[in-house]
Every structure is written in C-alpha cells, then in structure tokens.
C-alpha cells in the first residue's frame with residue numbers, strides 16, 4: 001500500500017440500468033417501517049448523512065392499522081403487526097414530498113397494495129412528485145385476485161407487479177422480496193426479468209407468540225413479522241443465494257446491529273444494506289456504521305465498496321457477476 | 333465523574349451519539365429501596381437533559397449488557413423526580429420482568445444508555461387552584477414530579493395513592509409537606525379499604541383538574557367513580573397510558589392509543605391523554 005492520502009469511496013448506484021440513477025453517498029439505508037417518513041429521527045441523528053431512507057409502507061387508501069398489541073419482543077428480535085397504518089397515497093403526497101424537497105438525502109417510497117392495478121396507480125402518482133429518489137415495492141401483501149395468496153411468494157405474481165409499476169413510472173424500482181417465498185431465487189430472477197432496477201431482501205418472517213396467562217395469541221393480529229438479530233442468518237443466506245443469481249444490485253437487511261453484520265451482507269453479495277430494528281434499539285447505529293465502514297475500508301486498503309461485494313461467493317459466481325472482486329485469500 | 337466527561341467518548345450498549353442528541357449516556361449514582369420491591373435509581377446526565385423537564389415525559393433505557401441482544405428493546409421509564417442543580421434524573425424502578433430486573437441490579441458507577449426526554453407532559457391549566465393526583469402502584473412515578481410542580485406553583489394538592497398492600501405505598505416523606513396525602517389498600521391494611529378510585533368521588537367538585545397514573549383498569553374504575561359527580565367534562569382528567577414501545581419517536585406506530593382523533597402514537601402525542609378523548 002502506498003503512503004499517498006486517500007479516502008475510500010462509499011458511493012453506490014442502485015439503479016445502473018436506469019437513466020434516472022439511484023446514486024447514494026454510502027450504502028447505509030434506513031429500512032421501511034423503522035424510520036417513519038424521515039422526520040421522526042431528526043432531533044436524534046443527522047439524517048442527511050444516511051445513504052438513503054425508505055418511508056413507511058404506503059397503501060392506496062388510508063389505513064388505521066391493526067388492533068393492539070402490535071409489537072412483542074422475542075429472543076434477540078421482535079414481532080410486529082402494525083398493519084400498515086398510513087395516510088394513503090394521496091395523504092402521503094399532500095404532506096411529504098414537499099418536506100423531502102428540503103432534504104438532500106435520497107428518499108425512497110415503499111408501496112403496498114392488494115391488486116396489480118393499485119400498485120401501478122400509486123407508482124403513476126409518485127412519478128409526478130418531486131424529491132422522490134425511487135420506489136421500493138413491498139410484495140409481501142395478499143393478492144386479493146388470488147384469494148389472498150401473497151404476491152411475494154410467487155415469481156409470476158411478483159413479476160406482474162414489477163412490470164405494471166415499471167410501465168407507470170420511470171423512477172428507479174427496488175423490489176423487496178419476501179422470505180416466505182417457496183423459492184426466493186426464482187422470485188428474484190422473475191422480478192429482474194420484469195425490470196427491477198434493484199432487489200432488496202429480506203422482509204420480516206411470519207411468526208407468533210402466545211400469552212400463556214390469557215391463553216391467547218399475544219398480538220392483536222395473531223401473527224406478526226419477525227425482525228432483528230434473530231433472523232440475520234436466514235437473511236444472509238438468502239442474500240447470498242439471490243446475489244449469485246441476478247445481475248442487478250442487491251440490498252441486504254435483517255438484524256444488522258454492528259459493522260461485522262453489515263460486512264456479512266456485503267460479502268454475501270449486497271451492494272447496500274438497510275437497518276430496521278437496529279435503529280429502534282440504537283438510533284445512532286446507521287451513522288456509526290458509515291463511520292466504521294469508512295475506517296475499516298481505509299485500514300484494509302479497500303478503495304471502493306465494489307471490491308468486497310460478494311467476496312464470500314464461490315469463484316464461479318464471482319466471475320459471473322462480481323468481476324474484479326478479490327477475496328482476502330486472493331489478494332494477500 | 334464530571335458532567336463534561338459523561339456522554340463524551342463513552343459508549344455503552346446501544347449508544348454512540350454525542351450529548352447534543354437525545355441519545356446519551358448517564359451514570360448511576362445511587363439506587364435506594366423506596367416502597368415494596370421498588371427502588372429509586374439516580375442517574376447523572378448532561379445538564380441540558382434535565383433543564384426544563386416536566387412531569388409525564390419519559391426516557392427509553394437500554395436494559396441489557398453491551399454485548400447482549402436480550403432484552404432487545406429499550407424500556408420506557410417516567411421521570412420520578414429531577415435534581416436540576418446536579419443534573420440528575422430519578423427513576424422509580426420495580427423489578428417486574430427481564431428489563432426492569434436488570435435495571436434494578438444497577439450499582440453506582442454503572443453507565444446507562446438513555447434516549448429522551450420523550451413524549452408529552454401533564455399540563456396544569458393557568459387558572460387551576462385545586463388539583464387532584466391519583467396514583468396506582470409504580471404509576472406513582474410521574475405523580476410525584478407533578479406534585480413537586482404543583483406545589484412550586486402554590487396550588488392546593490390532594491394526592492390519592494392506592495396499592496395492594498402497605499409495602500406498595502409511597503412513604504409520605506417523599507412528598508412535599510403541603511400535599512394532602514390519602515392512601516388506600518386493597519386489603520385494608522392501611523388507610524381506606526378498597527380501590528383508590530372510590531376516594532376520588534369526594535374530590536370531584538373541589539378539583540379544577542384531575543391527574544392520574546396507574547394501570548388501565550384503574551382509569552376505567554375512575555371514570556365510573558367520578559362520572560356522576562362531573563359537570564360535563566369538568567374537571568378534566570389527564571391519564572398516562574402504558575404501552576410496550578420500540579422506537580419511542582413515533583416511527584414504528586407500535587404503541588398507539590385509539591382516540592377520537594384516530595390511532596395516535598403514545599410516545600409522541602402521549603403518554604398523557606385526556607381521559608375523555610380515549611376510546612375504551
């Protein structure tokens with residue numbers, strides 16, 4: 001390593017195939033449902049330093065959400081059944097794009113719907129708005145045309161949503177995969193073929209607890225989504241499998257609580273990561289991850305994040321997708 | 333350790349932010365038994381945190397060791413009292429489950445990761461002269477701070493406290509002298525034999541405002557007990573709602589209370605609500 005002064009390049013473009021690009025100053029993103037609408041943490045952390053943030057899931061109509069209790073702590077994790085409480089796409093548009101216009105951090109809108117047409121309708125409305133950097137499609141929703149079977153569990157249904165949204169907007173599209181899919185790789189390949197600019201994973205895993213005193217399910221909604229460190233090994237495995245199968249950028253998440261966790265996802269093949277539950281527990285975490293990653297890259301002579309994306313993938317996968325990636329073993 | 337050192341480069345489980353943020357590190361300086369199995373935990377914090385703090389607000393405290401993930405979520409704690417000169421927060425902690433048991437085992441010198449102050453406050457109206465405070469169990473915490481505030485403003489304060497048995501009652505010495513303190517126990521071992529809410533009816537006509545903190549069942553009893561004696565919505569009643577919380581900042585919507593204005597986050601628009609606004 002030469003003595004010349006340099007700082008590592010943390011920037012990442014999450015939509016290299018889209019002329020509108022989704023260029024982030026660093027790969028650390030606040031996850032949907034865990035960061036409100038980008039305003040809530042303003043007095044606590046420097047929101048502008050984030051790579052990006054994703055809004056709470058927005059639906060076609062306003063929703064009051066599920067009955068209480070909505071959250072339940074579990075071993076090294078938590079269950080949530082918020083029920084997508086949100087002001088609806090029109091209420092959202094009245095309030096947030098103009099607040100976001102005053103911020104420089106990229107703001108991504110997470111959308112959920114129960115029909116393909118509704119997804120497309122929301123995308124068309126968002127397309128006209130300022131200050132929106134991209135759309136994250138949450139396919140972990142019941143498809144009412146298919147008897148409530150979750151879009152995200154089926155490659156074709158996920159691809160239908162992706163295509164419809166892509167036809168309605170030129171905004172960069174991230175499709176957020178559900179870990180409940182029978183074959184998550186098949187879903188990833190299908191949404192890539194349908195035009196996804198990037199793929200994020202994983203959403204929460206469905207779980208439940210029972211209140212043994214009351215002899216009833218704890219959550220008002222009976223089941224909820226499991227998040228936090230408890231799900232991390234599953235998330236890392238899915239990112240590893242998906243990243244080897246697609247060429248679009250992959251955004252990894254699930255239980256990230258420290259720099260080593262972030263590195264696991266990156267080495268599995270993620271070009272960026274999201275932090276959800278970790279922010280509740282430790283609001284300073286995302287900013288600390290950026291600082292610690294910068295320091296780690298400097299210390300290890302990693303000039304660009306690309307150099308370690310997919311570093312843990314087998315050689316064949318690295319040739320297919322991660323050209324230029326060297327493992328520690330190769331470069332030492 | 334001086335104030336300036338606190339919250340500087342120190343990090344403990346779940347914190348890294350500078351003092352300016354609402355995320356900071358405090359140092360335990362004392363833990364004293366007070367009533368039953370509950371203790372008062374004294375924590376030195378940056379001066380700016382204590383400045384202007386009012387009753388009802390709370391802090392989210394990380395209740396685990398630095399390297400552990402259990403219990404994962406922070407626990408909300410109301411402020412029991414402040415020492416503005418020393419920059420000190422006092423909390424009333426009852427070991428109940430895992431988080432509170434961990435907190436009850438803290439010793440002087442231990443560091444704590446806090447997030448706050450969070451939430452809204454109890455509000456004493458500008459024309460109020462007589463205020464009725466009602467506490468159930470460890471719900472007494474924000475009521476003590478409110479009693480301090482009301483006495484400081486020269487108001488007449490009656491403080492009703494209920495507990496299952498005598499050890500669960502707040503010692504009278506904890507309250508300012510001018511407070512009229514009336515107690516009730518479920519087993520009749522001290523004071524009135526029965527629910528503290530039964531006592532409230534006698535004060536309804538006297539009180540300009542009623543403030544309460546306790547379990548939700550207590551609020552329902554209170555509503556029934558005072559209903560026939562109120563004139564319309566007078567006196568108004570402010571209650572603190574207890575909800576399990578994750579973020580404490582209005583981001584997750586896990587802590588909502590159903591009100592006439594919809595589902596609202598109790599960590600932002602609460603924990604203090606007008607009793608008549610809540611849909612029970």
Ligand SMILES: Cc1cc2nc3c(=O)[nH]c(=O)nc-3n(C[C@H](O)[C@H](O)[C@H](O)COP(=O)(O)OP(=O)(O)OC[C@H]3O[C@@H](n4cnc5c(N)ncnc54)[C@H](O)[C@@H]3O)c2cc1C
Nearest residue numbers: 407408409410424425426428429430431432473574575603
């Ligand atoms: C705004 C606010 C202020 C608070 N102020 C104080 C205070 O001043 N002093 C104090 O001692 N506590 C206070 N609490 C409660 C405290 O935050 C903890 O939630 C409580 O002590 C339980 O945490 P734990 O980890 O000990 O229990 P856990 O291990 O989480 O729970 C043990 C058992 O109790 C049940 N449980 C947990 N929380 C509740 C609840 N809120 N109501 C009913 N059952 C529950 C769980 O389901 C479980 O079965 C306050 C709560 C809120 C929301």
Ligand SMILES: Cc1cc2nc3c(=O)[nH]c(=O)nc-3n(C[C@H](O)[C@H](O)[C@H](O)COP(=O)(O)O)c2cc1C
Nearest residue numbers: 031032033057080138202203227228254255276277
């Ligand atoms: C309280 C809560 C609400 C969430 N809401 C949404 C949502 O509206 N849309 C979505 O796509 N994901 C939502 N998620 C999932 C997270 O964005 C993330 O995929 C998941 O929690 C895993 O990451 P984590 O372990 O870092 O939290 C939510 C998660 C939590 C904990």
Ligand code: FES
Nearest residue numbers: 578580582585599
């Ligand atoms: S605890 Fe998250 S919104 Fe209140």
